[in-house]
Amino acid sequence: MAGQSYEQRKTGTESAPEASKELKRKKRMKLVVYAAAFAIFQTIVILVFSLTVMRIKNPKFWLTSVTVEDLTAAPTPVSFNMKLSAQVAVKNTNFGHFKFDNTTIWFDYGGVGVGEAFVARGRSKARSTKKMNVTVELNSNNIPNNSSLENDIKAGFVALTCHSKLSGKVQLMKLIKKKKSAEMSCAMLLNMETRVVQDINCQ
The missing domain is CATH 1.20.5 (Single alpha-helices involved in coiled-coils or other helix-helix interfaces)
Known part of the structure; x- marks a missing residue:
């Protein structure tokens, strides 16, 4: 045991x-x-x-609306003068703000420059859209006599285009800065009778 x-x-x-x-x-x-x-x-x-956060994309820059402030046009001799008030937008989808420089929006008719609008430098906050109002005066002084402007004015519709490039920097957490730019390319149709800018299409 x-x-x-x-x-x-x-x-x-x-x-x-x-x-x-x-x-x-x-x-x-x-x-x-x-x-x-x-x-x-x-x-x-x-x-x-x-x-997501660290992936920095190019902002978007486009024309949202255009209002005719003043308009005079004549088919013979063919000419037009107009003053437009336009609203532009800068959409920043990044997680840091986009600080952009001064730029110019160029307006054309048939590939010929008819006016320009100045956009002052500014800042679009992170993941937001900044809207700005600009004024532009257009005239037909540079359009050649053999253009289709006379027929367009008689028909009551004038097609316009505008283009611009907005350059700046996206800043993340005050540490990372990266150069980015946004390009504008828009087409629109001016109704001479109603004095309304319609069919604005931006890419």
């Missing part, structure tokens, strides 16, 4: 370190699993951050 009791005590004494080792091994495995899960989570966060 004494021998059996001794063997039981010996077995219990030997199994205690084994149980302790097994417990430590399980703890180490848990730590490894937690560390791997945390590393994967960090990788996903960095990837999402890189694809």
